[in-house]
Amino acid sequence: MAKPQEPFFVGWGKVPKALKTFLALSTASFVISFAVAAFAISATQTDTGSGAFMGQANAVGIMKVDPYPVLHVIESDKFEKGDVVLLSGGGKRGVFNRAKNLDGEIVQLAGLRMERGDLDGLQLRGGMRGLSVAENPDPEFEIEVEPLGRWKLAGEICDGKCLTGAMRPGNGLAHKACANLCLIGDVPPIFVSSGPVEGHEFLLMAGADGKRLGDEILDFTATYVEIEGEIERRGGMLVFKIDTDTIRLAK
Amino acid sequence: MSVKYIPVQWNANKWKYDAALIVAVVAYILIYMEVGTPAAGLERPLDNLILRMRAFGTCAFWMLTFILCIGPLARLDKRFLPILYNRRHFGVLTTAVAFSHAVFVVSWYFSFSPTDSYVALLTSNLSFGQVLGFPIEALGILALFLLAILAATSHDFWLAFLSAPVWKSLHLLIYPTYALVVAHVALGYLQNSENQTFAFLLVGAGLTVAGLHFLAWDKERRVVAATTDWVEACRPEDIQDKRAVIVALSKEERVAIFRSGNSFSAVSNTCAHQGGPLGEGKIVYGHVTCPWHGFSYKACNGRSPAPFTEMIPTYNMKLDDGVLYIDRQANQPGTDVEPVIYEVADNG
Numbered sequence: 206m207a208k209p210q211e212p213f214f215v216g217w218g219k220v221p222k223a224l225k226t227f228l229a230l231s232t233a234s235f236v237i238s239f240a241v242a243a244f245a246i247s248a249t250q251t252d253t254g255s256g257a258f259m260g261q262a263n264a265v266g267i268m269k270v271d272p273y274p275v276l277h278v279i280e281s282d283k284f285e286k287g288d289v290v291l292l293s294g295g296g297k298r299g300v301f302n303r304a305k306n307l308d309g310e311i312v313q314l315a316g317l318r319m320e321r322g323d324l325d326g327l328q329l330r331g332g333m334r335g336l337s338v339a340e341n342p343d344p345e346f347e348i349e350v351e352p353l354g355r356w357k358l359a360g361e362i363c364d365g366k367c368l369t370g371a372m373r374p375g376n377g378l379a380h381k382a383c384a385n386l387c388l389i390g391d392v393p394p395i396f397v398s399s400g401p402v403e404g405h406e407f408l409l410m411a412g413a414d415g416k417r418l419g420d421e422i423l424d425f426t427a428t429y430v431e432i433e434g435e436i437e438r439r440g441g442m443l444v445f446k447i448d449t450d451t452i453r454l455a456k
Numbered sequence: 457m458s459v460k461y462i463p464v465q466w467n468a469n470k471w472k473y474d475a476a477l478i479v480a481v482v483a484y485i486l487i488y489m490e491v492g493t494p495a496a497g498l499e500r501p502l503d504n505l506i507l508r509m510r511a512f513g514t515c516a517f518w519m520l521t522f523i524l525c526i527g528p529l530a531r532l533d534k535r536f537l538p539i540l541y542n543r544r545h546f547g548v549l550t551t552a553v554a555f556s557h558a559v560f561v562v563s564w565y566f567s568f569s570p571t572d573s574y575v576a577l578l579t580s581n582l583s584f585g586q587v588l589g590f591p592i593e594a595l596g597i598l599a600l601f602l603l604a605i606l607a608a609t610s611h612d613f614w615l616a617f618l619s620a621p622v623w624k625s626l627h628l629l630i631y632p633t634y635a636l637v638v639a640h641v642a643l644g645y646l647q648n649s650e651n652q653t654f655a656f657l658l659v660g661a662g663l664t665v666a667g668l669h670f671l672a673w674d675k676e677r678r679v680v681a682a683t684t685d686w687v688e689a690c691r692p693e694d695i696q697d698k699r700a701v702i703v704a705l706s707k708e709e710r711v712a713i714f715r716s717g718n719s720f721s722a723v724s725n726t727c728a729h730q731g732g733p734l735g736e737g738k739i740v741y742g743h744v745t746c747p748w749h750g751f752s753y754k755a756c757n758g759r760s761p762a763p764f765t766e767m768i769p770t771y772n773m774k775l776d777d778g779v780l781y782i783d784r785q786a787n788q789p790g791t792d793v794e795p796v797i798y799e800v801a802d803n804g
Contacts, residue, residue, distance in 0.1 A: 210699070296569055
């Protein structure tokens with residue numbers, strides 16, 4: 206008895222009847238596999254935490270530009286007195302050039318507030334409406350500075366704007382190039398410690414001399430690293446003055 | 457087949473094929489963004505553009521994985537040949553999805569900066585000397601560049617212009633492209649994420665692609681090459697009517713012996729179009745028809761019917777003691793050869 210002929214498909218012809226069921230099942234399986242993969246991957250995405258833009262905010266406080274511009278809040282409609290707020294401009298820009306002549310001055314700020322845990326940020330509005338000398342300063346406020354000694358910490362170097370909430374997620378390897386771009390644009394670098402330091406998870410980074418860092422940290426952003434340096438409490442924020450020679454990828 | 461180049465030679469099967477592709481891609485993107493992500497229970501929503509870059513990026517990876525599985529699947533089971541038929545549209549759509557992913561990345565991660573977006577893309581991460589933090593963007597750019605070359609040259613014009621061997625070699629770039637995409641994902645999103653699901657899918661996809669290729673390769677290598685001038689092929693009864701038997705003359709050279717009723721002819725097994733296995737085809741409307749894209753040839757001279765001009769080599773055959781033998785010396789493409797006539801008892 207002759208062997209039955211296998212169905213033969215020609216693209217420009219009709220689909221053989223014997224293949225129709227197989228192809229229909231294959232097509233359905235193909236589409237279903239896409240749907241299942243999409244759900245499986247998306248439904249198990251890692252939570253990026255609480256950081257986000259939180260609306261408009263106004264604040265009055267003392268401007269400090271070393272190592273990076275921050276505001277020590279005296280009064281605000283959104284921040285607490287004593288909070289330290291990281292300052293940034295629009296996009297991936299810092300505000301050092303706008304703030305450098307106001308170091309130590311009492312200033313009034315307006316902009317978009319960002320918040321992640323105890324880390325506060327403010328994206329300043331443009332011009333005088335975003336940053337100007339305060340009209341009725343409160344001279345009583347003082348910034349306490351306390352050295353906390355030498356530490357060796359493990360964690361991740363991030364840019365202070367995306368991390369605080371300008372991007373979700375604003376950390377991690379996929380975000381590394383963006384973080385570098387922010388740091389190149391003078392956005393303050395933040396060290397996210399794997400364990401709390403004096404109750405703080407986020408530390409503003411500086412060079413060993415207390416000044417701004419250069420490109421030497423760019424190879425180490427967004428990865429898990431170990432760094433040694435001095436820690437100093439400045440008002441409500443810790444500053445991690447790192448020895449850049451000690452940075453290495455953590456195991 | 458066409459005697460002139462037109463952008464797409466549409467037919468009903470291509471419409472259905474493309475419709476299935478578009479349904480799958482749209483389902484993937486919508487489910488990723490509108491069903492799966494809300495179900496993830498995130499404290500706050502992800503940035504929309506980051507969500508899009510993830511959805512389109514993972515979709516492109518999934519599509520590329522399927523594309524690489526089609527070839528070996530069709531070698532292992534002929535019922536998958538219809539999926540091979542329009543694979544180039546699958547490739548072009550994959551390139552478009554991957555390109556969308558890249559646009560979202562550039563317009564979010566590399567914008568809003570004093571540095572030009574494209575300068576930033578190439579210069580903001582230069583940590584090429586380390587695995588952790590390696591510039592995954594470079595891998596993605598290279599993969600997208602290769603995909604664009606493959607998509608741009610997928611038309612038959614380029615096949616004719618470059619010649620089939622060069623074109624086939626060029627399109628083997630799909631393998632390094634896939635490796636680049638795997639590295640792009642593994643060194644970036646995967647290495648940083650706690651998302652075990654995607655890790656399992658990535659590893660599973662890679663193993664599936666490798667496994668299917670191994671099985672197809674294993675099937676091919678079992679063919680034993682001939683060593684004499686007249687190569688014993690098979691008995692005429694072994695060939696089904698309108699079908700062929702493939703005989704290996706060497707590792708590279710194979711012959712397809714076709715039967716049409718009581719008439720037997722031997723032609724090269726390699727289609728002049730994309731190198732498809734003609735011996736897995738069928739005689740349709742009196743012509744040997746390739747199972748990949750339907751290119752047709754006369755069995756007696758290896759010539760495509762007019763007005764087409766494609767030609768393949770033919771082979772002389774003889775019948776000795778009820779067995780078909782092939783002369784291992786191929787004739788020039790398009791050479792007339794008298795068919796061997798043998799009355800087959802089963803005629804079936």
